[in-house]
Amino acid sequence: MRALVMGTPGRIAVQAALLTAVIGGSVIYASAHKDVTLTVDGRVTHVRSMSGTVGDFLRDQDIRVGARDIVAPAQNTPLGDGGTVVVRYARPLTLTVDGKKQTFWTTDLNVDSALNSLGVRALGAQMSASRSQPIGRGGLTMWVSTPKKVKLVVGGKKQWLTTTAPNVSALLTQKAVVVNPLDKLSAVPSAPLVEGQTVSLTRIERKRVTRAETVAFPVVKKKNNKLYTDQTKILKKGKAGKRTATYIVVTANGKVDKKTLVTAKVLKKPVTQVMQVGTKSRPFSGGSVGGDVDSLNWKALAKCESGGNPKAVNPAGYYGLYQFSLSTWRSVGGSGNPVDAGSDEQTYRAKLLYKKAGSGQWGCGAHLYD
Incomplete structure (x- = not known):
């Protein structure tokens, strides 16, 4: 039996049908793809995708988002050709403002934007991070110290000043005040400054002082019933002695706070005074x-x-x-x-x-x- 051989016109018809099917399939594939601009934390990429919705698109791109993160448009929005999908991940911002510490979650990408979003008034403030510093996915810890009026007392001398120093130590550094080992500070150096606070530094000095001194003479009193109560009689006149004495003297802001005798050497002994005192009442x-x-x-x-x-x-x-x-x-x-x-x-x-x-x-x- 002879095989059926298709003639030239038949072959052409079949090839045309096959080409039409292939071309048709290509048109359908092309129309399913969409050009999408994807922005993740400010980083822009262009993606070709067949996803039906924004949520599908994110899953296809292996992008996972949580409840604190921002996705725009919403994940149930149909994905269109030429569309833009924006993702902002939330990140922790631990912020200490004038000694008060709080942790916030923010989708802002830098310090300035985050402070504005949180309503933190930082005009003229001193900060541990610049306003332009980026906030990465791991978050950021920083402090803000706003201008405040405080009273600084050093060695008894007072002055009012406005400062953005975050704590007592920074204030002293700002004013070039050196704290000596014996000095007493009214607050711990790490204590945050607050409006109207008084910071006092008492200058303490400890010196060894030797001086010549007079030694008072002792007095021995003997009763005499022949003298009236308001009368006395010296039997032996007393004489003061002399000595050298060494003291440890502690001063606070230049005034003696404590004096401790260390050694004393008598150079001349005092002479005791003996006197009589009357016991008789006057009539x-x-x-x-x-x-x-x-x-x-x-x-x-x-x-x-x-x-x-x-x-x-x-x-x-x-x-x-x-x-x-x-x-x-x-x-x-x-x-x-x-x-x-x-x-x-x-x-x-x-x-x-x-x-x-x-x-x-x-x-x-x-x-x-x-």
Whole structure:
């Protein structure tokens, strides 16, 4: 049996059909592809894709995004030819503003944009990073110190100033203040500065000082009942001694804060002074105050108040026959302590008190009328 051989016209028809199918398939393939501009964190690439939606496109490009990231347009948006897909990854920004630390998530790509988005007023501020510094996917940690008015006291000298120094240490460096080993600072160097704060630096110095000194002479007192209480008699005159003394002197802002004796060498010993002091009360010349006061029963009052003892002392602070307080005694002209005065003077002062304030001054005042 002979094989069927297709003639020339038949072959042409078949080839034409096959070519039409191939051309048709090529047209369909070409129309499914789209030219897409992809921008990821500012980096632009051009991609040819057959994805139907933005989400499909990202998955095809192996780009994974999270809830904090930005995708524009939205992932369910159909992908068109000539379209643009923008992806911004969120990154942590740990920001300390005037000592207050917070961590934010931002899709901004540099410091300036991030601060503007967060509403951080950094005009005139000092920052640990420049405004143009990029913020990478790993994030950034930085501080911002805004201008603030503070008072700086160094060695007692005060000045108000406006500074953007972030902490006490930076302020001292900014003002070229050197802290010596013994100096005392009112705040730890790392403490952040706040508006209106006072930073004090007390200058401490420690010196060894040797000086010549006078040594006071001791005094020995001996009682003499032939002398009145306001009299004394020198039996042997005292003489001051001399010594050299070495001290450790600590000053704060130039004023002595502490002085400690280290050594002392006596060059001349002092001579003790011996003196007599009187124990005898002077006779009292007064007594009568006139009127009916003198006729009151002062003995009865004294017996009730002190048992009639002119030397009586009450631990609560009352003294003598009529139990005067020291302030009341002085208010009627008395000096010293009532117990050192005679009975006549105590009675006289009591009469003056009666004329001044009545019998209510004493708990036993009613006995004046016995």
